[in-house]
Amino acid sequence: MAHARRFFSLISSSSRPQTFASLPAQSTFRAARYLSTSEEAPEPRFLDMVQINFNKAAKYTSMHESMLKQILACSSVLRVSFPIRRDNGEIDVIRGYRAQHSHHRTPCKGGIRYAHNVDLQEVEALASLMTFKCAVVNVPFGGAKGGISIDPKKYSVIELEKITRRYAVELKKYGFLGPGVDVPAPDVGTGAREMSWICDTFSVLYGMEDVNAYACVTGKPITLGGVDGRTEATGLGVCYATKYFLSLTDECKRVGVTPELDGKTVIVQGFGNVGYHAAYFFEKFGAKVIGVVEYNGAVYNPKGLDIEALKAHMSTTGSLLGFSGATKEYPKEKAFELMEEECDLLVPAALEKAINRSNADKIKAKIVVEGANGPTTPYAEELLNKKGIIVLPDMLMNAGGVSVSYFEWLKNLSHVGFGRITRRWEEKGKQGFLQELKKAGVLIDDSGLSHETKSGASEKDLVYSGLEDTMCKGMQETVETARKLGVSYRIAAFVNALNKMEGTYRDAGFTI
Known part of the structure; x- marks a missing residue:
């Protein structure tokens, strides 16, 4: 709860009725220095950036301090070190991280990045942002994030595969990987290749009797259960x-x-x-x-x-x-x-x-x-x-990635691609309608009709449609809150996320 206390202590005073505790002077100074007009003032760490914006938004909710602390706390953090033998025979010690910020909805969801400057603070910050991002666009996941502190350009493909597979084992060993537990995705320095290695490692070592094993990760190639449209x-x-x-x-x-x-x-x-x-x-x-x-x-x-x-x-x-x-x-x-x-x-x-x-x-x-x-x-x-x-x-x-990852996860759990059952039926229905119009004397030039007009929806069509609806609805809710409260779109998005999370806790209650 140390992070939650520091997180919460940045909340500033407001003219609105509050239930917040008094601010320690030192914590107020921490926030103030990042917003100072002095050219010598430091830039905040990424975690501090998330905290500052969160606390600005908290003033526009009616939540009690205890609820805010629960929402702010990072639920679980993993830090691992493991050796790999490089192509030249030398041994490298690899440092990896994973943070599960919130379990208010499960599984947790968030990317894995490979970068030399990855550390626990960055991973926690990104995990918290994932929680709020999912809430903003109504994706039913808790937030998570992971990373390995390497420069992937300095490792061969064979070495990267060793690192990725061992990292997957470490995640599973400590309860940070699984279709209903924690579902990673690509991020900076990773892509479909790395997700394939994680998926294969999990399914071979732990998923022999789990029909949903391929749902342990998203951003996979189509051949391994990926969804058309995830890359973009x-x-x-x-x-x-x-x-x-x-x-x-x-x-x-x-x-x-x-x-x-x-x-x-x-x-x-x-x-x-x-x-x-x-x-x-x-x-x-x-x-x-x-x-x-x-x-x-x-x-x-x-x-x-x-x-x-x-x-x-x-x-x-x-x-x-x-x-x-x-x-x-x-x-x-x-x-x-x-x-x-x-x-x-x-x-x-x-x-x-x-x-x-x-x-x-x-x-x-x-x-x-x-x-x-x-x-x-x-x-x-x-x-x-x-x-x-x-x-x-x-x-x-940038919530489009996790939105389509959600679609991929659903596809893996249902074991059927989007459009496979309905596409031909839709196509026959459209063409039948066109034929009836022709019988009624309507002149129609079939060659001038678009693909969407006469064909059934493919997986990519449905993914694009779902993504557009998700993004538009999230934007509509954000704009409405910004207008209502007279705040920036960032603060409005945070307010919406907080209120949705509070609703989940309020309706579900707390596990004893």
Whole structure:
């Protein structure tokens, strides 16, 4: 409960009636220094960022302190060390982590990242964010997160497989892996390959008599029970939520932005899985992606970049630089300056704290669309708000990944792909309807009809539909709360998450 006490102690006073305990002066100072206007003030750790925003939102609930402490506490944490023999015969000691933030809904859900700077604090912060993210978009999971402290680029495929499989064993050994317990997914530095290794390890060693064993992890290849549409889900979800927000004419008028996505200019920071797919679908939905930023360079074209061609160029050369479709390039040391160019939408889609006190006052975008986790620090967001820049928060905007992971989990439990039972029936029904119209004398040119008009829904069609509905509903609820309370969209999303979690505890009660 130490983290819960520190978490809770950052709550500031409010004019509204409160049931909170008095603030220790030292804890108040901790929050204040992160929001200080001094250039020398430190940037908060990621866990502190989540805590600061959580506590701002807590003022707008009627929850008792004891309930808040229960919601804030991280339920279970695992830290393991294990050896692997490298290809050259040397022994490496690998450090791995997993945090289960909340068991108010089970199983727990959250990605596994491979990065050299992974530590327990980051994993706990990401796990708590996953809890609130799932609640915001009505996905019935508790939050979790895991990671291994390595640079995956420095290990061979064989070595990475050894690390992943041993990590899976450690997770299962201590109760942090299983279809009804804890279901990991890809994150930074991992993908379908690593999820395949985890799935195979679990099913072979522990799932011999468990028909649902393949539901122990999501983000798998289709051949191992993955779902069509999972790879692009996070980036596509970013676009669905943004498109819906910009369709709310009255809300856009209220916050001072021009409605509709069509024709909007976009700059994307990060061109990995999330950034690429966000850029791809923004372009497909009628926006114009004028800039892309990566750690080793950036490219710009005010008339728009060809996203597929840019991706092919980067896959071939390892860099955005040298792309023939760009009119301007930014070298590695100046790459992040492209984020400061004028645009309608700025999409930070890489790692944490991309927008901070050093560059927030230089941002000229009208809307910041958070594709990454924690890309904007609290003080930076205050600066953006003062400039009239809207921030659409990470816990809503990048929830597409966990939403489609939920669909994959359901597919694994039901043991049948979406659309397999209904697709032909839908198709026959549509074609029968068209035939009846023709019999009635309606002139119809079948060759001009779209696929959606005359065919049944495929798995990808249904996944896309479910994802769009999930993101739009989450955005609608967030906007309604923001208007009602007069708060930012981030605080509104947190308030919604807290109230939903309280409802779960209230209805279920507490286990003795």
